[in-house]
Amino acid sequence: MSTGNDGGTPQEDGVVPGTGAQDAAQSDAGAAAAIALAHALFDAARQGDTATLVRYLDAGVPFTLTNTAGDSLLMLAAYNGHPAIVRDLLARGADADQANDRGQTPLAGAVFKGHTEVVRLLVDAGADPDVGTPSARAAAEMFGRTDLTGLFGG
Incomplete structure:
Protein backbone atom coordinates (compact mmCIF):
# COMPACT_ATOMS: atom_id res chain seq x y z
CA MET A 1 0.00 0.00 0.00
CA SER A 2 1.09 3.54 -0.70
CA THR A 3 1.75 6.01 2.07
CA GLY A 4 0.13 8.69 -0.05
CA ASN A 5 3.33 10.69 -0.11
CA ASP A 6 4.03 10.20 -3.79
CA GLY A 7 1.53 12.90 -4.81
CA GLY A 8 -0.83 10.85 -6.92
CA THR A 9 -0.95 7.23 -5.90
CA PRO A 10 -4.12 6.20 -4.10
CA GLN A 11 -3.78 5.81 -0.38
CA GLU A 12 -5.12 2.83 1.53
CA ASP A 13 -8.62 4.34 1.60
CA GLY A 14 -8.58 4.90 -2.15
CA VAL A 15 -8.44 8.70 -1.99
CA VAL A 16 -6.04 10.56 -4.23
CA PRO A 17 -4.47 13.54 -2.46
CA GLY A 18 -5.64 16.86 -3.86
CA THR A 19 -8.93 15.70 -5.33
CA GLY A 20 -11.03 17.41 -2.66
CA ALA A 21 -9.76 20.83 -3.70
CA GLN A 22 -10.24 19.97 -7.36
CA ASP A 23 -13.79 18.78 -6.71
CA ALA A 24 -14.53 21.97 -4.78
CA ALA A 25 -13.14 24.11 -7.60
CA GLN A 26 -15.23 22.20 -10.16
CA SER A 27 -18.29 22.55 -7.94
CA ASP A 28 -17.70 26.31 -7.61
CA ALA A 29 -17.28 26.60 -11.38
CA GLY A 30 -20.48 24.62 -11.93
CA ALA A 31 -22.39 26.83 -9.50
CA ALA A 32 -21.07 29.96 -11.19
CA ALA A 33 -22.12 28.62 -14.59
CA ALA A 34 -25.60 27.78 -13.28
CA ILE A 35 -25.99 31.28 -11.83
CA ALA A 36 -24.82 32.84 -15.08
CA LEU A 37 -27.34 30.73 -17.01
CA ALA A 38 -30.15 31.75 -14.65
CA HIS A 39 -29.25 35.43 -15.14
CA ALA A 40 -29.26 34.91 -18.92
CA LEU A 41 -32.71 33.32 -18.73
CA PHE A 42 -34.08 36.16 -16.59
CA ASP A 43 -32.66 38.60 -19.16
CA ALA A 44 -34.28 36.60 -21.97
CA ALA A 45 -37.66 36.87 -20.23
CA ARG A 46 -37.18 40.63 -19.69
CA GLN A 47 -36.00 41.30 -23.24
CA GLY A 48 -38.47 39.06 -25.06
CA ASP A 49 -35.87 36.59 -26.33
CA THR A 50 -38.42 33.83 -26.84
CA ALA A 51 -36.09 31.56 -28.82
CA THR A 52 -33.44 31.41 -26.10
CA LEU A 53 -35.91 30.95 -23.28
CA VAL A 54 -37.91 28.24 -25.07
CA ARG A 55 -34.74 26.37 -26.01
CA TYR A 56 -33.68 26.11 -22.36
CA LEU A 57 -37.18 25.36 -21.08
CA ASP A 58 -37.48 22.57 -23.65
CA ALA A 59 -34.11 21.25 -22.43
CA GLY A 60 -35.43 20.97 -18.88
CA VAL A 61 -34.85 24.29 -17.12
CA PRO A 62 -37.85 24.66 -14.78
CA PHE A 63 -40.43 27.25 -15.82
CA THR A 64 -40.81 27.95 -12.08
CA LEU A 65 -37.34 29.53 -11.87
CA THR A 66 -37.29 32.69 -9.72
CA ASN A 67 -34.65 35.30 -9.01
CA THR A 68 -33.52 36.54 -5.60
CA ALA A 69 -36.47 38.96 -5.45
CA GLY A 70 -38.93 36.14 -6.11
CA ASP A 71 -39.65 37.32 -9.65
CA SER A 72 -40.63 34.39 -11.84
CA LEU A 73 -39.91 34.18 -15.54
CA LEU A 74 -43.64 34.83 -16.02
CA MET A 75 -43.47 37.98 -13.87
CA LEU A 76 -40.53 39.35 -15.86
CA ALA A 77 -42.13 38.58 -19.22
CA ALA A 78 -45.51 40.00 -18.18
CA TYR A 79 -44.08 43.20 -16.70
CA ASN A 80 -42.00 43.80 -19.82
CA GLY A 81 -44.86 43.07 -22.22
CA HIS A 82 -43.82 39.88 -24.00
CA PRO A 83 -47.04 38.00 -24.83
CA ALA A 84 -45.34 35.13 -26.69
CA ILE A 85 -43.29 34.24 -23.62
CA THR A 116 -53.25 44.90 -22.75
CA GLU A 117 -52.47 41.65 -24.61
CA VAL A 118 -50.55 40.28 -21.63
CA VAL A 119 -53.40 41.26 -19.30
CA ARG A 120 -55.83 39.34 -21.54
CA LEU A 121 -53.59 36.25 -21.54
CA LEU A 122 -53.22 36.26 -17.77
CA VAL A 123 -56.93 36.81 -17.12
CA ASP A 124 -57.79 34.05 -19.61
CA ALA A 125 -55.40 31.79 -17.67
CA GLY A 126 -57.33 32.49 -14.48
CA ALA A 127 -55.27 35.27 -12.89
CA ASP A 128 -57.20 36.87 -10.04
CA PRO A 129 -57.27 40.69 -10.30
CA ASP A 130 -57.87 40.97 -6.57
CA VAL A 131 -54.76 39.19 -5.24
CA GLY A 132 -51.37 40.73 -4.58
CA THR A 133 -50.10 43.96 -3.13
CA PRO A 134 -51.28 46.06 -4.77
CA SER A 135 -53.84 43.96 -6.59
CA ALA A 136 -54.18 44.38 -10.36
CA ARG A 137 -57.52 46.09 -9.80
CA ALA A 138 -55.96 48.55 -7.32
CA ALA A 139 -53.01 49.15 -9.66
CA ALA A 140 -55.41 49.93 -12.52
CA GLU A 141 -57.15 52.51 -10.36
CA MET A 142 -53.93 53.99 -8.92
CA PHE A 143 -52.24 54.41 -12.28
CA GLY A 144 -55.23 55.40 -14.40
CA ARG A 145 -55.42 52.12 -16.31
CA THR A 146 -59.12 51.70 -15.70
CA ASP A 147 -59.58 50.68 -19.35
CA LEU A 148 -57.97 47.38 -18.36
CA THR A 149 -60.43 46.64 -15.56
CA GLY A 150 -63.03 45.74 -18.18
CA LEU A 151 -60.85 42.72 -19.00
CA PHE A 152 -61.15 41.41 -15.45
CA GLY A 153 -64.72 40.18 -15.86
CA GLY A 154 -67.25 40.14 -13.04
Missing part, protein backbone atom coordinates in the same frame (compact mmCIF):
# COMPACT_ATOMS: atom_id res chain seq x y z
CA VAL A 86 -46.25 34.73 -21.29
CA ARG A 87 -48.34 32.40 -23.49
CA ASP A 88 -45.60 29.76 -23.53
CA LEU A 89 -45.00 29.86 -19.77
CA LEU A 90 -48.72 29.64 -19.04
CA ALA A 91 -49.01 26.66 -21.41
CA ARG A 92 -46.21 24.98 -19.45
CA GLY A 93 -48.17 25.45 -16.23
CA ALA A 94 -46.79 28.69 -14.79
CA ASP A 95 -48.93 30.07 -11.96
CA ALA A 96 -50.64 33.23 -13.23
CA ASP A 97 -51.03 34.47 -9.64
CA GLN A 98 -47.52 33.73 -8.34
CA ALA A 99 -46.45 36.81 -6.42
CA ASN A 100 -42.87 37.95 -5.93
CA ASP A 101 -41.34 38.68 -2.53
CA ARG A 102 -43.09 42.07 -2.43
CA GLY A 103 -46.52 40.55 -3.09
CA GLN A 104 -46.70 41.76 -6.70
CA THR A 105 -48.33 39.51 -9.30
CA PRO A 106 -47.70 39.23 -13.04
CA LEU A 107 -51.18 40.63 -13.70
CA ALA A 108 -50.57 43.71 -11.55
CA GLY A 109 -47.25 44.27 -13.32
CA ALA A 110 -48.85 44.01 -16.76
CA VAL A 111 -51.64 46.37 -15.69
CA PHE A 112 -49.16 48.89 -14.29
CA LYS A 113 -47.25 48.90 -17.58
CA GLY A 114 -50.43 48.89 -19.71
CA HIS A 115 -49.71 45.68 -21.61
Whole structure:
Protein backbone atom coordinates (compact mmCIF):
# COMPACT_ATOMS: atom_id res chain seq x y z
CA MET A 1 0.00 0.00 0.00
CA SER A 2 1.09 3.54 -0.70
CA THR A 3 1.75 6.01 2.07
CA GLY A 4 0.13 8.69 -0.05
CA ASN A 5 3.33 10.69 -0.11
CA ASP A 6 4.03 10.20 -3.79
CA GLY A 7 1.53 12.90 -4.81
CA GLY A 8 -0.83 10.85 -6.92
CA THR A 9 -0.95 7.23 -5.90
CA PRO A 10 -4.12 6.20 -4.10
CA GLN A 11 -3.78 5.81 -0.38
CA GLU A 12 -5.12 2.83 1.53
CA ASP A 13 -8.62 4.34 1.60
CA GLY A 14 -8.58 4.90 -2.15
CA VAL A 15 -8.44 8.70 -1.99
CA VAL A 16 -6.04 10.56 -4.23
CA PRO A 17 -4.47 13.54 -2.46
CA GLY A 18 -5.64 16.86 -3.86
CA THR A 19 -8.93 15.70 -5.33
CA GLY A 20 -11.03 17.41 -2.66
CA ALA A 21 -9.76 20.83 -3.70
CA GLN A 22 -10.24 19.97 -7.36
CA ASP A 23 -13.79 18.78 -6.71
CA ALA A 24 -14.53 21.97 -4.78
CA ALA A 25 -13.14 24.11 -7.60
CA GLN A 26 -15.23 22.20 -10.16
CA SER A 27 -18.29 22.55 -7.94
CA ASP A 28 -17.70 26.31 -7.61
CA ALA A 29 -17.28 26.60 -11.38
CA GLY A 30 -20.48 24.62 -11.93
CA ALA A 31 -22.39 26.83 -9.50
CA ALA A 32 -21.07 29.96 -11.19
CA ALA A 33 -22.12 28.62 -14.59
CA ALA A 34 -25.60 27.78 -13.28
CA ILE A 35 -25.99 31.28 -11.83
CA ALA A 36 -24.82 32.84 -15.08
CA LEU A 37 -27.34 30.73 -17.01
CA ALA A 38 -30.15 31.75 -14.65
CA HIS A 39 -29.25 35.43 -15.14
CA ALA A 40 -29.26 34.91 -18.92
CA LEU A 41 -32.71 33.32 -18.73
CA PHE A 42 -34.08 36.16 -16.59
CA ASP A 43 -32.66 38.60 -19.16
CA ALA A 44 -34.28 36.60 -21.97
CA ALA A 45 -37.66 36.87 -20.23
CA ARG A 46 -37.18 40.63 -19.69
CA GLN A 47 -36.00 41.30 -23.24
CA GLY A 48 -38.47 39.06 -25.06
CA ASP A 49 -35.87 36.59 -26.33
CA THR A 50 -38.42 33.83 -26.84
CA ALA A 51 -36.09 31.56 -28.82
CA THR A 52 -33.44 31.41 -26.10
CA LEU A 53 -35.91 30.95 -23.28
CA VAL A 54 -37.91 28.24 -25.07
CA ARG A 55 -34.74 26.37 -26.01
CA TYR A 56 -33.68 26.11 -22.36
CA LEU A 57 -37.18 25.36 -21.08
CA ASP A 58 -37.48 22.57 -23.65
CA ALA A 59 -34.11 21.25 -22.43
CA GLY A 60 -35.43 20.97 -18.88
CA VAL A 61 -34.85 24.29 -17.12
CA PRO A 62 -37.85 24.66 -14.78
CA PHE A 63 -40.43 27.25 -15.82
CA THR A 64 -40.81 27.95 -12.08
CA LEU A 65 -37.34 29.53 -11.87
CA THR A 66 -37.29 32.69 -9.72
CA ASN A 67 -34.65 35.30 -9.01
CA THR A 68 -33.52 36.54 -5.60
CA ALA A 69 -36.47 38.96 -5.45
CA GLY A 70 -38.93 36.14 -6.11
CA ASP A 71 -39.65 37.32 -9.65
CA SER A 72 -40.63 34.39 -11.84
CA LEU A 73 -39.91 34.18 -15.54
CA LEU A 74 -43.64 34.83 -16.02
CA MET A 75 -43.47 37.98 -13.87
CA LEU A 76 -40.53 39.35 -15.86
CA ALA A 77 -42.13 38.58 -19.22
CA ALA A 78 -45.51 40.00 -18.18
CA TYR A 79 -44.08 43.20 -16.70
CA ASN A 80 -42.00 43.80 -19.82
CA GLY A 81 -44.86 43.07 -22.22
CA HIS A 82 -43.82 39.88 -24.00
CA PRO A 83 -47.04 38.00 -24.83
CA ALA A 84 -45.34 35.13 -26.69
CA ILE A 85 -43.29 34.24 -23.62
CA VAL A 86 -46.25 34.73 -21.29
CA ARG A 87 -48.34 32.40 -23.49
CA ASP A 88 -45.60 29.76 -23.53
CA LEU A 89 -45.00 29.86 -19.77
CA LEU A 90 -48.72 29.64 -19.04
CA ALA A 91 -49.01 26.66 -21.41
CA ARG A 92 -46.21 24.98 -19.45
CA GLY A 93 -48.17 25.45 -16.23
CA ALA A 94 -46.79 28.69 -14.79
CA ASP A 95 -48.93 30.07 -11.96
CA ALA A 96 -50.64 33.23 -13.23
CA ASP A 97 -51.03 34.47 -9.64
CA GLN A 98 -47.52 33.73 -8.34
CA ALA A 99 -46.45 36.81 -6.42
CA ASN A 100 -42.87 37.95 -5.93
CA ASP A 101 -41.34 38.68 -2.53
CA ARG A 102 -43.09 42.07 -2.43
CA GLY A 103 -46.52 40.55 -3.09
CA GLN A 104 -46.70 41.76 -6.70
CA THR A 105 -48.33 39.51 -9.30
CA PRO A 106 -47.70 39.23 -13.04
CA LEU A 107 -51.18 40.63 -13.70
CA ALA A 108 -50.57 43.71 -11.55
CA GLY A 109 -47.25 44.27 -13.32
CA ALA A 110 -48.85 44.01 -16.76
CA VAL A 111 -51.64 46.37 -15.69
CA PHE A 112 -49.16 48.89 -14.29
CA LYS A 113 -47.25 48.90 -17.58
CA GLY A 114 -50.43 48.89 -19.71
CA HIS A 115 -49.71 45.68 -21.61
CA THR A 116 -53.25 44.90 -22.75
CA GLU A 117 -52.47 41.65 -24.61
CA VAL A 118 -50.55 40.28 -21.63
CA VAL A 119 -53.40 41.26 -19.30
CA ARG A 120 -55.83 39.34 -21.54
CA LEU A 121 -53.59 36.25 -21.54
CA LEU A 122 -53.22 36.26 -17.77
CA VAL A 123 -56.93 36.81 -17.12
CA ASP A 124 -57.79 34.05 -19.61
CA ALA A 125 -55.40 31.79 -17.67
CA GLY A 126 -57.33 32.49 -14.48
CA ALA A 127 -55.27 35.27 -12.89
CA ASP A 128 -57.20 36.87 -10.04
CA PRO A 129 -57.27 40.69 -10.30
CA ASP A 130 -57.87 40.97 -6.57
CA VAL A 131 -54.76 39.19 -5.24
CA GLY A 132 -51.37 40.73 -4.58
CA THR A 133 -50.10 43.96 -3.13
CA PRO A 134 -51.28 46.06 -4.77
CA SER A 135 -53.84 43.96 -6.59
CA ALA A 136 -54.18 44.38 -10.36
CA ARG A 137 -57.52 46.09 -9.80
CA ALA A 138 -55.96 48.55 -7.32
CA ALA A 139 -53.01 49.15 -9.66
CA ALA A 140 -55.41 49.93 -12.52
CA GLU A 141 -57.15 52.51 -10.36
CA MET A 142 -53.93 53.99 -8.92
CA PHE A 143 -52.24 54.41 -12.28
CA GLY A 144 -55.23 55.40 -14.40
CA ARG A 145 -55.42 52.12 -16.31
CA THR A 146 -59.12 51.70 -15.70
CA ASP A 147 -59.58 50.68 -19.35
CA LEU A 148 -57.97 47.38 -18.36
CA THR A 149 -60.43 46.64 -15.56
CA GLY A 150 -63.03 45.74 -18.18
CA LEU A 151 -60.85 42.72 -19.00
CA PHE A 152 -61.15 41.41 -15.45
CA GLY A 153 -64.72 40.18 -15.86
CA GLY A 154 -67.25 40.14 -13.04
